[in-house]
Amino acid sequence: MKKLSFILIFFILAGSLLRAEEGMWIPLLLKKYKIEDMQRAGFKLTAEDVYSVNQVCLKDAIVIFGGGCTGELISGEGLLITNHHCGYGNIQKHSTVEHDYLTDGFWAMSKGEELPNPGLSVTFLVRIEDVTDASLVGVTASMPSVDREKTIQKNAANIQAEAIKGTSYTAKVTPFFNGNQYFLFVYESYNDVRLVGAPPSAIGKFGGETDNWIWPRHTGDFSLFRIYAGADNRPAAYSPNNVPYKPKKFFPISLRGVEPGDFTMVFGYPGRTTEYVPSFVIESQVNYSIPASVDLRTKRLDVIMAAMETSPEIRIQYSAKKSGIANTWKKNQGVLLGLKKVNAIQRKLDFEKRFQQWADADPGRHLQYGSILEQYKDIIVKQAPFELANTYAHEAGEAPEIIGFAGRFESLIDLAAKGISPEFQKVVDNNKAGIASYFKDYDAPTDQKLLAVMMEAYAKGITPDFQPELLKKIAVDFKGDFEKYAKSVFETSVFANQDELMGILNNLNAKSVKKLANDPAFMMLKSLRKLQTEIINPGLSRGQGQIPELQRLYMKAQMEMQPEKLFYPDANSTLRITYGKVDGFLPADGIEYRHLTTLDGIMQKDNPQIYDYRVPEKLKKLYLAKDYGQYASNNTVPVCFISSNHTSGGNSGSPVINAQGQLIGINFDRNWEGTMSDIMYDPDLCRNISLDIRYALFIIDKFAGATHLIKEMQLVR
Numbered sequence: 001m002k003k004l005s006f007i008l009i010f011f012i013l014a015g016s017l018l019r020a021e022e023g024m025w026i027p028l029l030l031k032k033y034k035i036e037d038m039q040r041a042g043f044k045l046t047a048e049d050v051y052s053v054n055q056v057c058l059k060d061a062i063v064i065f066g067g068g069c070t071g072e073l074i075s076g077e078g079l080l081i082t083n084h085h086c087g088y089g090n091i092q093k094h095s096t097v098e099h100d101y102l103t104d105g106f107w108a109m110s111k112g113e114e115l116p117n118p119g120l121s122v123t124f125l126v127r128i129e130d131v132t133d134a135s136l137v138g139v140t141a142s143m144p145s146v147d148r149e150k151t152i153q154k155n156a157a158n159i160q161a162e163a164i165k166g167t168s169y170t171a172k173v174t175p176f177f178n179g180n181q182y183f184l185f186v187y188e189s190y191n192d193v194r195l196v197g198a199p200p201s202a203i204g205k206f207g208g209e210t211d212n213w214i215w216p217r218h219t220g221d222f223s224l225f226r227i228y229a230g231a232d233n234r235p236a237a238y239s240p241n242n243v244p245y246k247p248k249k250f251f252p253i254s255l256r257g258v259e260p261g262d263f264t265m266v267f268g269y270p271g272r273t274t275e276y277v278p279s280f281v282i283e284s285q286v287n288y289s290i291p292a293s294v295d296l297r298t299k300r301l302d303v304i305m306a307a308m309e310t311s312p313e314i315r316i317q318y319s320a321k322k323s324g325i326a327n328t329w330k331k332n333q334g335v336l337l338g339l340k341k342v343n344a345i346q347r348k349l350d351f352e353k354r355f356q357q358w359a360d361a362d363p364g365r366h367l368q369y370g371s372i373l374e375q376y377k378d379i380i381v382k383q384a385p386f387e388l389a390n391t392y393a394h395e396a397g398e399a400p401e402i403i404g405f406a407g408r409f410e411s412l413i414d415l416a417a418k419g420i421s422p423e424f425q426k427v428v429d430n431n432k433a434g435i436a437s438y439f440k441d442y443d444a445p446t447d448q449k450l451l452a453v454m455m456e457a458y459a460k461g462i463t464p465d466f467q468p469e470l471l472k473k474i475a476v477d478f479k480g481d482f483e484k485y486a487k488s489v490f491e492t493s494v495f496a497n498q499d500e501l502m503g504i505l506n507n508l509n510a511k512s513v514k515k516l517a518n519d520p521a522f523m524m525l526k527s528l529r530k531l532q533t534e535i536i537n538p539g540l541s542r543g544q545g546q547i548p549e550l551q552r553l554y555m556k557a558q559m560e561m562q563p564e565k566l567f568y569p570d571a572n573s574t575l576r577i578t579y580g581k582v583d584g585f586l587p588a589d590g591i592e593y594r595h596l597t598t599l600d601g602i603m604q605k606d607n608p609q610i611y612d613y614r615v616p617e618k619l620k621k622l623y624l625a626k627d628y629g630q631y632a633s634n635n636t637v638p639v640c641f642i643s644s645n646h647t648s649g650g651n652s653g654s655p656v657i658n659a660q661g662q663l664i665g666i667n668f669d670r671n672w673e674g675t676m677s678d679i680m681y682d683p684d685l686c687r688n689i690s691l692d693i694r695y696a697l698f699i700i701d702k703f704a705g706a707t708h709l710i711k712e713m714q715l716v717r
């Protein structure tokens with residue numbers, strides 16, 4: 001007996017150590033489930049040091065940056081670091097041909113030079129609470145899923161309102177485990193966030209799309225911002241009188257670097273994973289929506305990249321847009337390969353077989369769970385063509401910007417149908433700033449080509465039943481010549497021409513409103529909307545109403561079936577902890593990847609002929625002089641490292657923390673072989689890629705000469 005329990009404990013221990021890398025854990029539950037495991041893996045801090053409502057802790061130094069990234073505080077004066085690709089949109093908005101901060105970088109040499117970014121905010125987490133019971137008040141097992149959802153939403157609204165009473169906080173009740181648990185998140189946002197520094201793209205985006213999602217990597221993917229607050233340190237709208245925010249906590253920065261096997265923790269906001277879906281959900285994505293999206297984005301990128309080669313102005317205008325399109329495009333190709341490599345579908349099928357046996361082995365379970373998979377599969381299979389149609393509507397139909405832009409005027413035109421009132425004029429006035437910023441980054445000839453290419457792909461790629469009526473008519477009217485069609489649109493559409501559009505908006509009358517409503521770009525948009533509301537959405541919602549409920553039950557059943565397993569919830573843009581270790585990997589037979597890259601590797605990649613691999617002269621000089629200061633290690637500067645933390649989109653910019661809770665890196669990507677980790681994590685293949693903090697400091701200090709920023713930080717040896 002004694003021996004047996006020893007063996008059992010050994011296996012549980014070994015099992016938990018082996019599995020340590022997989023999982024995105026809820027900070028609130030660290031103490032209960034994970035901290036001991038983390039400490040066994042080398043972590044020196046307590047659960048309270050990481051997350052607490054009673055004391056200052058690491059979570060107080062972390063923010064949601066903008067819409068979908070993470071950032072962290074690195075000085076007592078509100079200085080914040082995130083990725084270059086997270087700050088990119090804002091850096092780009094400040095860039096013109098004269099002040100090309102994308103190409104040349106930007107460094108504020110004093111606080112007065114820091115640049116405000118209207119619309120950019122950062123959000124701190126105040127606290128988390130398990131509100132499962134309160135969320136489910138009034139919910140019964142026999143309730144139809146629509147009623148269940150309504151009841152939960154009503155409860156959530158009350159919980160949220162109660163949580164923020166008398167504060168300037170916001171609150172959100174978020175479902176976990178597909179709606180089997182609910183947690184409340186209380187947040188506080190700061191809206192005056194200024195750009196402090198960004199390296200040139202030749203550093204911050206070194207390797208460009210070629211190296212994106214790839215290890216070995218040499219990208220200096222960071223940018224610096226500063227949070228400003230009112231005199232009382234509270235959130236305040238932008239004002240030149242605001243002062244640097246004084247954070248409760250900021251990260252000390254370690255200069256000691258990393259060795260293979262070192263403990264690492266990533267603390268940030270992963271966006272979305274689907275680890276617990278059945279095989280047929282993956283199959284449908286792998287067979288339909290992902291390949292279609294890859295194919296349509298390839299076509300779109302071909303047009304945009306060719307145009308960017310032709311002029312520096314277009315390169316600046318389209319750089320952020322191109323990166324956004326290419327990022328998903330490349331990742332998805334990795335996902336397809338990775339899922340195949342880990343045999344994801346077969347593994348899920350094997351599990352489903354065991355699941356079915358378990359469900360059928362007990363009459364009660366059989367009643368509750370016995371037909372889940374069958375019902376679920378039936379819906380997914382029926383839905384597949386509508387999913388594909390949806391992919392086409394978005395990735396082909398709305399790919400030309402002129403279509404989406406015309407869509408911005410939809411409510412305006414609908415309003416005008418009721419007569420031009422003062423209210424109408426107000427909507428127009430509110431739109432004017434947006435119009436100017438849209439046209440700053442718009443090149444009509446490029447978009448004309450996009451319209452021709454994407455509409456042709458739409459017409460040829462999917463059956464006519466799933467095409468907008470207008471597209472079918474155009475194919476006939478123009479005898480399949482989509483270039484001719486695009487030309488005619490751009491000759492007549494007011495949405496292609498800023499002056500003409502502003503002329504109309506500044507002088508509205510019944511006739512000009514009619515012109516907007518009959519505009520060819522607007523009409524295509526309307527036809528797409530009709531397809532969406534009359535065909536695609538009903539097709540999707542027929543099943544979609546049931547899918548969340550079936551997935552919830554399937555999740556619940558999986559947890560019941562494996563009571564010994566510690567489940568982690570799928571990512572849902574809430575704060576999570578993931579821990580692992582610095583570790584290389586074997587991408588293919590005969591190849592072994594090290595854990596670290598260095599400045600020497602940047603020099604090896606240097607190629608003035610290729611835009612993405614042009615090393616800036618100043619960096620070459622520092623390299624030749626070996627002028628590395630305190631950032632050197634083994635006679636070079638470390639640039640990036642990989643570790644086995646389970647991360648996802650949204651973890652970009654997250655702090656990578658060592659065993660002592662100090663900052664050692666900034667998470668920014670994953671390896672291509674491991675991008676399927678959003679669907680199935682594999683400890684041998686999945687790695688997160690981080691910028692070694694010493695490279696960021698070296699660039700700030702030696703390359704940019706922004707030593708005053710280094711002085712704000714707390715460096716530890």
Ligand code: ASP
Pocket residue numbers: 647648649650651652668669670
């Ligand atoms: N590059 C991703 C991001 O932008 C991070 C990842 O998916 O690993 O959030």
